[in-house]
Amino acid sequence: xxxxxxxxxxxxxxxxxxxxxxxxxxxxxxxxxxxxxxxxxxxxxxxxxxxxxxxxxxxxxxxxxxxxxxxxxxxxxxxxxxxxxxxxxxxxxxxxxxxxxxxxxxxxxxxxxxxxxxxxxxxxxxxxxxxxxxxxxxxxxxxxxxxxxxxxxxxxxxxxxxxxxxxxxxxxxxxxxxxxxxxxxxxxxxxxxxxxxxxxxxxxxxxxxxxxxxxxxxxxxxxxxxxxxxxxxxxxxxxxxxxxxxxxxxxxxxxxxxxxxxxxxxxxxxxxxxxxxxx
Amino acid sequence: xxxxxxxxxxxxxxxxxxxxxxxxxxxxxxxxxxxxxxxxxxxxxxxxxxxxxxxxxxxxxxxxxxxxxxxxxxxxxxxxxxxxxxxxxxxxxxxxxxxxxxxxxxxxxxxxxxxxxxxxxxxxxxxxxxxxxxxxxxxxxxxxxxxxxxxxxxxxxxxxxxxxxxxxxxxxxxxxxxxxxxxxxxxxxxxxxxxxxxxxxxxxxxxxxxxxxxxxxxxxxxxxxxxxxxxxxxxxxxxxxxxxxxxxxxxxxxxxxxxxxxxxxxxxxxxxxxxxxxxxxxxxxxxxxxxxxxxxxxxxxxxxxxxxxxxxxxxxxxxxxxxxxxxxxxxxxxxxxxxxxxxxxxxxxxxxxxxxxxxxxxxxxxxxxxxxxxxxxxxxxxxxxxxxxxxxxxxxxxxxxxxxxxxxxxxxxxxxxxxxxxxxxxxxxxxxxxxxxxxxxxxxxxxxxxxxxxxxxxxxxxxxxxxxxxxxxxxxxxxxxxxxxxxxxxxxxxxxxxxxxxxxxxx
Numbered sequence: 001x002x003x004x005x006x007x008x009x010x011x012x013x014x015x016x017x018x019x020x021x022x023x024x025x026x027x028x029x030x031x032x033x034x035x036x037x038x039x040x041x042x043x044x045x046x047x048x049x050x051x052x053x054x055x056x057x058x059x060x061x062x063x064x065x066x067x068x069x070x071x072x073x074x075x076x077x078x079x080x081x082x083x084x085x086x087x088x089x090x091x092x093x094x095x096x097x098x099x100x101x102x103x104x105x106x107x108x109x110x111x112x113x114x115x116x117x118x119x120x121x122x123x124x125x126x127x128x129x130x131x132x133x134x135x136x137x138x139x140x141x142x143x144x145x146x147x148x149x150x151x152x153x154x155x156x157x158x159x160x161x162x163x164x165x166x167x168x169x170x171x172x173x174x175x176x177x178x179x180x181x182x183x184x185x186x187x188x189x190x191x192x193x194x195x196x197x198x199x200x201x202x203x204x205x206x207x208x209x210x211x212x213x214x215x216x217x218x219x220x221x222x223x224x225x226x227x228x229x230x231x232x233x234x235x236x237x238x239x240x241x242x243x244x245x246x247x248x249x250x251x252x253x254x255x256x257x258x259x260x261x262x263x264x265x266x267x268x269x270x271x272x273x274x275x276x277x278x279x
Numbered sequence: 280x281x282x283x284x285x286x287x288x289x290x291x292x293x294x295x296x297x298x299x300x301x302x303x304x305x306x307x308x309x310x311x312x313x314x315x316x317x318x319x320x321x322x323x324x325x326x327x328x329x330x331x332x333x334x335x336x337x338x339x340x341x342x343x344x345x346x347x348x349x350x351x352x353x354x355x356x357x358x359x360x361x362x363x364x365x366x367x368x369x370x371x372x373x374x375x376x377x378x379x380x381x382x383x384x385x386x387x388x389x390x391x392x393x394x395x396x397x398x399x400x401x402x403x404x405x406x407x408x409x410x411x412x413x414x415x416x417x418x419x420x421x422x423x424x425x426x427x428x429x430x431x432x433x434x435x436x437x438x439x440x441x442x443x444x445x446x447x448x449x450x451x452x453x454x455x456x457x458x459x460x461x462x463x464x465x466x467x468x469x470x471x472x473x474x475x476x477x478x479x480x481x482x483x484x485x486x487x488x489x490x491x492x493x494x495x496x497x498x499x500x501x502x503x504x505x506x507x508x509x510x511x512x513x514x515x516x517x518x519x520x521x522x523x524x525x526x527x528x529x530x531x532x533x534x535x536x537x538x539x540x541x542x543x544x545x546x547x548x549x550x551x552x553x554x555x556x557x558x559x560x561x562x563x564x565x566x567x568x569x570x571x572x573x574x575x576x577x578x579x580x581x582x583x584x585x586x587x588x589x590x591x592x593x594x595x596x597x598x599x600x601x602x603x604x605x606x607x608x609x610x611x612x613x614x615x616x617x618x619x620x621x622x623x624x625x626x627x628x629x630x631x632x633x634x635x636x637x638x639x640x641x642x643x644x645x646x647x648x649x650x651x652x653x654x655x656x657x658x659x660x661x662x663x664x665x666x667x668x669x670x671x672x673x674x675x676x677x678x679x680x681x682x683x684x685x686x687x688x689x690x691x692x693x694x695x696x697x698x699x700x701x702x703x704x705x706x707x708x709x710x711x712x713x714x715x716x717x718x719x720x721x722x723x724x725x726x727x728x729x730x731x732x733x734x735x736x737x738x739x740x741x742x743x744x745x746x747x748x749x750x751x752x753x754x755x756x757x758x759x760x761x762x763x764x765x766x767x768x769x770x771x772x773x774x775x776x777x778x779x780x781x782x783x784x785x786x
Contacts, residue, residue, distance in 0.1 A: 041653070041657035042657070043589075043654060043658075047588055047589055062650065062654050062657070063589065217645075217649070217670065221649075221669075222652060222668055233650065235514055236514060236533035236535045237533070238514075238535075239536070239538055240535050
């Protein structure tokens, strides 16, 4: 990477801010693996206690500590985001590469399939996945990942085609380089920056999608504390115990904004024209 | 909350199975104090509800929504039930029972016309009863009429029903049968009843309107039109009430929303009687829940009081058995299996489960079940029992639990009154099989007097509590919130009935 690019990364304010926000959530999730204020299923508190001691953020309907639930929820949100991005990324990249290299008619078929898959609502897909097994975090990740893979695949296909049209590819092939080496040495390095930005954005969308699915009861089953389900459960008592709704809501926003800022920062780093304009 | 949810046919059949099998109708205007001064007799009453009908036929899986909208409003029975559970004549003017208790001679009221204009005759009554008992009928009421041997119609105003065995609840049960024009077609989308309202329009997913029937035989309704507005979300429903989009909410499902209406003079919060019980139902056929001691241990390990408070705040009642206080055979049995984790541990040890065990709890995916399941999991963990919560849809519940009995334990709301008799049926989904109880239930049905029936069903209730046949977690409250311009609405809404004809609106 050039010195210029390195300077840009250092100066990318969105990237820094994004990393701080995401880092906070990751830190909370990591801490929750070793320590939480109360055990997750400790119902010793009173119903809907306001914030105070010993329950810093109060309790939910069952008297469980809200902070504990939120900390565990961070794990689920990150797992959903990461799991979907890995699944969607791997499938999408593979499909996109295949389409990019494919003969014309196969490319057309794959593109049409991708268009259909993209038009298919994620929620409906999740319901179908949940119907075949039972609703769980895994089924939510599979659904979100599948939906995401279509978007990633379409992007990859376009990027791959653009790279393959370049003269240096022809030159490289003429000099006897095998296709796998062309992919490894030319295609992937060239499409990677754009793809990374897209995957980062998809991470944020996956967090939102998992929250939506959990809100609808299609995510991690109780008693796992997903932020989306916490929202749903606290909804009826929003007027008498607002923290129960506000806290998971704010955390979802923070994480998604953080991830989007990271994506934005990555784009600044990856795109020289943008970088110049910013200055 | 919100019993939003799910897959329609199953939910419909389930709601029917459970909703149709018991219950008293609240007799019309149990409502709040009549508003001073005049009311607008041509008012339109906007009713907010969470229970849209699946279809308009209560023998074809219409669900509790069609009961709410149509029972007593569009369709009428031969009898109706008052708020205190007494049977009153409705379309039947009179009836006589033979000395052996096996022949009922019913005389029909004169001058009753269906909405289509056809006069009511005995043939319609015969048709309506047979519609409920038909092989393809999805009415769970069906089995209550097993003892009907034949129905005769000697003349247009007389119906003679012969029973194969005595049935003290026969007249009570008849109040659940809608009298329908025997020529009526497509009853899942239209109606032809004798009630004070005709069906206006039904916009699926949105509203169902009822219009005053000019040819009604009885007292005309105190309003011109009733519109049921259907919501899938309780918060949205409450917001509709706050913005005056609806005048009354038939059944509130969360205590926390009530803070918005309590102490606001524009609204009245009414706390009525409910017959809806939340059950932790064990599969009494299968280990470990085939042992009464294990079931008792689980019951004693769960703090029902705390659970009720978690879900309903200060509302609701603990009952300790299947019978709610509004049933004649109620008694307080909350002490039979008290909350006592130490006792629970001892019972587990005695039953051979000193190290606990684990089981899967099939939990319907709509409130309050997931919340309650979470609480149960936490409580049972304290006595060494591991609960795996398996979230299922209402449709899956109907197939897996209700039909196939493929479960260890489950949760379900049972909305009916007088439904303790289900414990006398060993084939019912929970599989409680105590021949003595079965016999008592049978004897109770064949009793000569209600005292005898009451005494027997009390014994049944005591026995199922002693055996912890299920864990009766709590009895729901029935909360109706209405605009203060409204009066005369039903307060108890037992079995989700909602008689609208007595509702008065000022202005």
